[in-house]
Amino acid sequence: MPDGTIHAPVLRVEDLTVRFRRRGVDVAAVNGVDFSLGAGETLTILGESGSGKSVSLKALMGLLPAYAGVSGKVWLNGQEILGLPAAALAKLRGGAVSMIFQEPMAALDPVYTIGEQIAETIVQHEGCDRRTAMQRALGLLEQVKIPSAARRLKNYPHEMSGGMRQRAMIALALACKPSVLLADEPTTALDVTVQIQILLLLRQLQQELGMAMVFVTHDVGAAAEISDRIAVMYAGRFVETGTTRHVMRSALHPYTQGLLASTVHGGMRGRVLETIPGSPPNLAQLPPGCPFAPRCRHAMDTCRQGDIPVVTTESGAMARCVWARELAEA
Numbered sequence: 641m642p643d644g645t646i647h648a649p650v651l652r653v654e655d656l657t658v659r660f661r662r663r664g665v666d667v668a669a670v671n672g673v674d675f676s677l678g679a680g681e682t683l684t685i686l687g688e689s690g691s692g693k694s695v696s697l698k699a700l701m702g703l704l705p706a707y708a709g710v711s712g713k714v715w716l717n718g719q720e721i722l723g724l725p726a727a728a729l730a731k732l733r734g735g736a737v738s739m740i741f742q743e744p745m746a747a748l749d750p751v752y753t754i755g756e757q758i759a760e761t762i763v764q765h766e767g768c769d770r771r772t773a774m775q776r777a778l779g780l781l782e783q784v785k786i787p788s789a790a791r792r793l794k795n796y797p798h799e800m801s802g803g804m805r806q807r808a809m810i811a812l813a814l815a816c817k818p819s820v821l822l823a824d825e826p827t828t829a830l831d832v833t834v835q836i837q838i839l840l841l842l843r844q845l846q847q848e849l850g851m852a853m854v855f856v857t858h859d860v861g862a863a864a865e866i867s868d869r870i871a872v873m874y875a876g877r878f879v880e881t882g883t884t885r886h887v888m889r890s891a892l893h894p895y896t897q898g899l900l901a902s903t904v905h906g907g908m909r910g911r912v913l914e915t916i917p918g919s920p921p922n923l924a925q926l927p928p929g930c931p932f933a934p935r936c937r938h939a940m941d942t943c944r945q946g947d948i949p950v951v952t953t954e955s956g957a958m959a960r961c962v963w964a965r966e967l968a969e970a
Contacts, residue, residue, distance in 0.1 A: 649676035649715070650852040651700075651737075651820050656712035656722075658692070658699050658876075667924045669695045671876040673712075677852040679819070682843075684855045684867035684884075686899065690920050692876035693856040694742075697822045700854075701739055702729040717819055735765045738813035739822040743829055744805040748797040754781070754808045755793035758815050765816045780811040784841060803834040807841070814845065821846070821853045827862060839865050860903040864888055872896045875921050875931035882957030892951070892959035892967045894936045930961070938963055 658670035670692045677683050685693045699710050702724070714722040716736055721729065733739075741747040749757055758780060759773035768776075774793070781789035784807040797805055806826060813821060823842065827835040843866055846853050855866055863870055863884070870887040872880040872895065880893040891897045898916040918935040921927060930948045933939040942962050951964035959967075 648678070648718075650679050650717060651854070652676040652713075652715040653700070654713040656696060656699060656714065657710070658695055658704065659709040660707065661709060662707055665924050668926055669708075669876050669923055670699065673873075673876075673878060675871060675878070675881070677820070677854065679852055680847065680850050681869070682846065682853045682855055682867045684857060684863040684870045685873050686857060686860065686863045686870055687873035688858055688920055690923070691873045692923075693858075693873055694824050695876075696873075697739065697824050697854065697856060700822065701733060701737065702726070703739075731765070734761050734813075734818075735816045736818055737820040737822065738816070738818040739824065740806075740809055740813050740826045742825040744802075744809040745797055747809060748805065748812075750797055753794050753796055754800070754811075758808075758812050761812060761815045776815070777811070780815060781808065783814070783845070784808075784811045786811070802830055803837070806830060806834075806838055810838075810842065810845070814849065817849060819851060821851045823853060823855045825856055825858070827857070827859070835862070836865075842866060860899055872899070875926060876923060877931075877960070878958070879932065879961070880957070880959045882953075882955070886955060886957050890957075892953075892957065892964040893932075893961045894938050894963070895932045896959075898935075 653673060653675050656670055656673040660667040660669055673696055675683060685696065687693055695704070698704050700714055704710060710722065712722060713720060716732065721732060755774055755777045758777035759770060762768060762773040762776050763770060778789055778793055781792055786792050786804060786807050792800065792804065800808065827838050830838060839862060857863055867884045870882065870884050871878045872887065872893060874895050880887065880891065880896045887896060888900070891900060901914040902916060904913065916935055921931045927934065927944070929944040929946060933943040936943065948960045949962060950958060950960050952958050
């Protein structure tokens, strides 16, 4: 957890916007996202599938297709990186900023061993010889607690279990000691016990290496376990942000409240699980006003018209909701 010291942001994002334009259709995938992140801090972006979480991470990494229109400003260690040439971005990826993908089997190359893939990253970014890189790769596998690391170094991805592959993916992402780690739902494809192990491992490694981390998930439990701050995302926009403690205990936005209420936790035996009615909006045809209004039990005419006010509390929490100020003062 942060120690209260104020650090210069390692990653700062202003008005990040992503539009997909194909066959005359304009899809508003990300709509003006802002945040900053200090060294050793974890921001979790929480929301349903299709809310724009993964698209935001890929936009930061420059991994979106050519037909995606990306605008805004992104600073990494003080350097503006949005719009950099492809060659310059390639030098940053895997070096200053790395990404852990949701499905390691799709992200790892099936024709190279785990050791070869990690060593290649080290050679490319640091220019050391192959033997030194392989020794570093072995140390990384040991660091992420892969048993029999020397043997696993020679394994191909398909020869490892899902949990081991995800650990290998983490080792690959940490190979060049990035200052920012982007984790795109890294525990979704794993069983519950392995999920907990991966979350604890990520937190431990982050504290040891002093990295800033953006963690994307739809799992409220994972968000509570790993994050310092939470940004709740809906229809491509942050609708609530705050410390993990604040969001979990004093949520201001009805969507956040709905996510928390629809999560299973201890002491719920015999109680009916609440759900959020309806479905997320069509991002190609966003409704006027608050995009959550069609699903919100508190919605009124004001919610369906014009811009929704942004309410900021004394503690620094933010919510986009006409009811937020009333809830904050209650």
